Amino acid sequence: TQLLEQSPQFLSIQEGENLTVYCNSSSVFSSLQWYRQEPGEGPVLLVTVVTGGEVKKLKRLTFQFGDARKDSSLHITAAQPGDTGLYLCAGGPFGNEKLTFGTGTRLTIIP
Amino acid sequence: GAVVSQHPSRVICKSGTSVKIECRSLDFQATTMFWYRQFPKQSLMLMATSNEGSKATYEQGVEKDKFLINHASLTLSTLTVTSAHPEDSSFYICSARDRFTGELFFGEGSRLTVL
Numbered sequence: 001t002q003l004l005e006q007s008p009q010f011l012s013i014q015e016g017e018n019l020t021v022y023c024n025s026s027s028v029f030s031s032l033q034w035y036r037q038e039p040g041e042g043p044v045l046l047v048t049v050v051t052g053g054e055v056k057k058l059k060r061l062t063f064q065f066g067d068a069r070k071d072s073s074l075h076i077t078a079a080q081p082g083d084t085g086l087y088l089c090a091g092g093p094f095g096n097e098k099l100t101f102g103t104g105t106r107l108t109i110i111p
Numbered sequence: 112g113a114v115v116s117q118h119p120s121r122v123i124c125k126s127g128t129s130v131k132i133e134c135r136s137l138d139f140q141a142t143t144m145f146w147y148r149q150f151p152k153q154s155l156m157l158m159a160t161s162n163e164g165s166k167a168t169y170e171q172g173v174e175k176d177k178f179l180i181n182h183a184s185l186t187l188s189t190l191t192v193t194s195a196h197p198e199d200s201s202f203y204i205c206s207a208r209d210r211f212t213g214e215l216f217f218g219e220g221s222r223l224t225v226l
Binding site: 035040041042043044045097098099100101102106 | 115143152154155156204208215219220222
């Protein structure tokens with residue numbers, strides 16, 4: 001089983017602040033995805049990064065895939081209460097279509 | 112966009128009974144579907160890979176006789192929790208992979224409570 005460790009596990013910050021969530025593994029992944037999940041709902045895909053070193057932006061969210069394809073980060077600028085949720089990274093190893101989820105980061109933005 | 116529907120979204124049952132959860136891909140065909148389990152405040156743990164027309168592949172530690180998976184068509188996979196016990200109470204989530212595009216879509220989840 002390939003483990004994806006996320007840090008921090010919990011994060012509570014004021015509205016308007018910036019934050020970064022990390023997703024690390026000792027394994028190489030063909031791609032990494034980031035999801036956000038609201039309570040009682042399924043995860044919703046935010047982005048997929050495929051190329052080592054790739055950076056993708058989604059409004060105030062910036063995603064980066066590590067050069068070695070073992071880690072990824074999610075940076076949120078000027079966080080808003082609507083960003084509150086459980087953020088999950090997920091990776092798919094080469095030649096395997098199973099998706100392994102990270103340990104999760106529960107983010108709370110305080111108005 | 113593509114939608115994956117789970118039914119029921121919530122179910123409460125008595126200990127010892129069996130519960131079936133359906134996962135349907137509404138506008139695409141899926142040869143592969145995945146079943147996850149999520150405990151409160153935790154991440155998703157893959158239980159099994161459901162393959163259309165063949166036996167499911169279970170992850171280590173998941174009892175295949177307790178969690179029966181059937182994927183009889185390209186749009187439907189079912190998970191049956193047999194002889195459910197309170198420790199089986201959890202949020203069960205499925206995902207389906209579009210057989211042509213390879214895209215993966217998640218269902219809304221099914222919350223099982225065993226009394």
